[in-house]
Amino acid sequence: MSVEFTQKIHDTLADPALQLAIYTATGRLVEKRKESIAPDALPDYQELRSQANAIKKHSIENLDYYLEEFQRNLEARGGKVVYCKDSTEVSDFVLSLARERGARLIVKSKSMTTEEVDLNERLEHHGLESVETDLGEYILQLAHERPYHIVAPALHKTRYDVARIFTERLHVPDENVPEKQTAIARAVLREKFLSAEIGISGANFLVADSGAVVLVENEGNARLTTSAPKVHISIAGIEKVIPRAQDLATFLKLLARSATGQLLSVYTSFLSGPKRAGEIDGPEEFWVVLLDNGRTKLLPDRSKRQSLYCIRCGACLNTCPVYRKIGGHSFPWVYSGPIGAIITPQFMGVMHEPALPFASSLCGACGEVCPVKIDIPKVLLELRSDVKKAETREKLNRLEKLAFRAFAWLMTHPRVYELAGRMAAAMAPSDDGRWIRSVPLAMNLPPVRAWLSCRDLPPPPAKSFREMWRRR
């Protein structure tokens, strides 16, 4: 367990205000979800989950086909598709497009995928202004923090924190009432929306048969991001593609209910291409960035690839007894909670934070609430096994390194080498010059045995070359 991980967990546990904030917020979300999926509210909830799981499984198993279909259909409607393998390629693409279009200001709607690739930092490093427009994300951008929760990014901030951040960074009068704080953000961001040249969004779904990007949100910032600027870029993980628009009848019923207990999010945008002839508003250019960033690494494992079914509802975070104690920032990457515990090791390598798959009581709550039926506890167990294998490999590697260091020392100290040679000659079984198959008991360690089992070791000669040279 890394020192950083331990430290962050201890800090979170020692902060009573933070504990209360996490506990209350997640508790409320759990209750709302429960009400919205109760048998009288949504009798076919379990059927919808099975259908969602089947569609995701099918989409991933035929991913290349649906990605190509998506691109074909989007291009037929005037959109453009760019594939990017990592964060550098994404930021290079956005930067070059911004340069070509003479853009200085970018508005962004909430996207975990862009958090993954540190897009804002990279763009700002090159002199572009990139503004988060979701209220929670905006607060965090001003505070230079990353999201605490997949759907409630500023869950850990109180209204007093927000007041302090706003007065410090926006130079507005101290304001503690959330309604008025929201109005402040609305006014500042409205200006940004109306002057930005580029809008960047994520994607909740990519629809292959219509070439469409689907976005769900409550504030209207994603609608503004995708309607007001001349250029819209949607940055989406390749796993977001689903076969048919009609599948949304399944997913949309599950997503908002699982996330916040709403029947539908306030705004669901189904966007296929730039504005068409005669339309007064809407983007003139419509780009979709299809991002790998490690996703293809998850595909070969038939079981663990189900991690890519995730629709980022956050239900597993809210219900997780571990997340509810250690919070979102203790997790080593942008994805927190149970889904973070299975995604992070697969994207970053299991040894990035070997303790992560173990930070779970395996109570099974996450798997039970997952709207697409990802068997998170099973994947956690598989990752635990991967960690153990990697640790064993690392231990063996250490032993091997040690052996080579000893060998190097021996080879650079001629007197010791000679002595060792003489000892070996004395101790070696005198078996008429046949290959040595075993060594004396004291040296008969498992690695030596293993080494000898598949290699031929000639017996040491009675006299070494050096000895013969001296007596020549």
Added chain:
Amino acid sequence: MSRDNILHRVRTGIGRSAGQAPADPPPVRIRIPEVDLEARIGSMIARVEALAGKALRDADPRAYVAAAIEGKTAVASNAPYLEECGITSLPGVRSGITDSVELREACASADIGITSADYALADTGTLVMLSTPHEARLVSLLPPAHIAVVPRGRILTSLDELFSILPDPGAVASSMVLITGPSRTADIEQILVRGVHGPGQITVLIV
């Protein structure tokens, strides 16, 4: 290029080859219950009200809008239906804008945006708006209040019925937006605040 590399990695990972036909997808799951119009209207109103919106049936849209815009500014979309209802000719209502800059300024300064809606979904209280030359996106988005006029026959039961009528919404419009209640956030201490970036008030006139 990255495209070919990524697609190659995908195919290697899932064991498929280029150009290979996909397996049959699971059948689409669309379930449309039989709900009569009265019940759909009732549900639509109840849902919109539960979201703190207003929904009125059998109101005279012209009279309602005339009263609502008293002392305020309003911008109306170019939907022929609004003209038929006599809304666009009301004093104080700007309509017929076809220039994007002008539209943006009008919407950014108006108190109320007035639109039609292509459909409504009774079981969630949702408005379905397709962007067309008659129905711009910003009218239902920038002003702090939104009034939508919906003919009663356009009220569907649910998402399932919508996607059975529009199996590919992209075929009819570049953008389809489902609006379910006023713009809202709970990002600060989970306290519900309406009217973040979109309209904080929404009124549905069922005609």
